[in-house]
């Protein structure tokens with residue numbers, strides 16, 4: 001009556017492998033000074049000069065400026081009501 005049980009360790013090995021893959025993927029997405037030859041967004045070729053000037057650049061000029069425009073926009077602009085009438 002020998003049971004054909006599978007080794008639990010095999011399952012654990014698979015889990016470890018997929019975690020490792022996720023870590024590898026996460027690492028590969030980091031900008032470690034690697035400039036892209038083409039824009040990540042629109043796949044326009046990024047000029048050599050730009051890639052040298054900005055190590056790790058991933059976007060072309062227009063996508064980058066679009067991004068910066070959005071980043072520069074204050075998101076939590078709190079519009080207060082005028083208190084002038086209460087100032088006496």
Ligand SMILES: [Zn+2]
Pocket residue numbers: 039040041042043044059060061062063064
């Ligand atoms: Zn682009």
